[in-house]
Amino acid sequence: MALRTVSALKRRLGGAGLGLLRSGQISSAAGRSGAGRARAGRGRGVAWTRPRLGEEQLGPTCPVGPTWESVSRPSSTDRKCLGRAGNFLPCAAQHRLEKTPSYIDYPATARRSFSNHRVIVDMDQSLGVATIKIKNPPVNSLSLELLTEFLIGWEKLENDKSCKGVILTSNYPKIFSAGLDILEMCGKNAAHYTEYWKAVQELWLKLYMSNMVVIAAINGSSPAGGCLLALTSDYRVMADNPKYTIGLNETLLGIVAPFWFKDNLVNTIGNRASEQALQLGLLFSPAEALKIGLVDQLVPEDKVQSTALSVMSQWLKIPDHARQLTKTMMRKPTADLLLKQREADIDNFVRFISRDGIQKSLHMYLKALKERKE
């Protein structure tokens, strides 16, 4: 059922390129993200592949396409970009802005925004910055459908050479994201859990290893998977409202944050703080989160988006190739740990979540959430 839903979604949204959603198959997320990301585009009807960061990027690996040699006389723009190893985003932007070679199939009018049921993407072409707003009522839980739509939107941005930064936020002030959808982990079968966990892994890998600057504009509570989503970003701006909380509270549900959730947290706030936060399932107020470095900046609620945008402009001033290589250097070892054992991690999850005791805990947690309301 879930698979049918996802396939139907992909067809409707035209996002058939998402390898992860093909049953029994895992696409190499990091292969297209961060260090290993290869951006695909089109030139004279021939697919071209963006070079891998960290590889030699002179000569035929110019991001505009492996066909640069076939351009009879490289223009000054070609020479300029070929001379800057690794600097493929500005290079691509230059090609686009200054030259727009005829062999690249750019749309006549670039799309500024697109949305589907659960994700709104607004792209400011002049800044090269997109804002992704999650809208999955009532609490922006990360359901399989949301993950699917998010990944489709993300892939579109990854393939848009003009997009250099993404701001992640919620369409509903007060709740950034309630984290993984507990209903996806309750009362379903192993095939469903497998499909769901693949999507969760894929989202994390893509966001964590993205070459784009990613800034989280956290305009509400952000427990568990919501916190993880924010942790994938390069910088976190949070609304300074003491009613909101953020943290990896998995143990409160009777479940365990997987090792890569833990690694992402450790990389952000350090080992000792993570030990306490994870074991106790701590949900931090914005002020506490700032103190331990879980978020980088607190601002009044109505300034979250504008602050995220101004932080973005600072980050985008750094030469892209240098920033990307640094990000990759910092994050790749962590992402590789999951990449090396994705299948085993899925098996662990499916076995763990299928246990009677875990199912009982999740049901009780949902019941407690409902009772809290009454």
Ligand SMILES: CCCCCCCCC/C=C/C(=O)SCCNC(=O)CCNC(=O)[C@H](O)C(C)(C)COP(=O)(O)OP(=O)(O)OC[C@H]1O[C@@H](n2cnc3c(N)ncnc32)[C@H](O)[C@@H]1OP(=O)(O)O
């Ligand atoms: C070996 C290792 C292997 C691996 C082991 C396994 C690893 C798994 C890792 C898991 C990671 C996760 O993210 S697990 C998910 C953790 N998430 C949470 O703990 C958040 C729980 N939610 C909340 O705290 C609150 O809902 C909050 C987000 C602050 C919003 O509060 P509000 O008062 O505004 O809204 P509520 O009334 O509580 O909720 C509105 C409705 O949404 C539902 N709802 C709330 N959160 C939901 C959620 N995450 N998934 C589904 N449904 C949710 C409620 O039940 C309500 O349903 P109705 O009553 O029907 O309307």
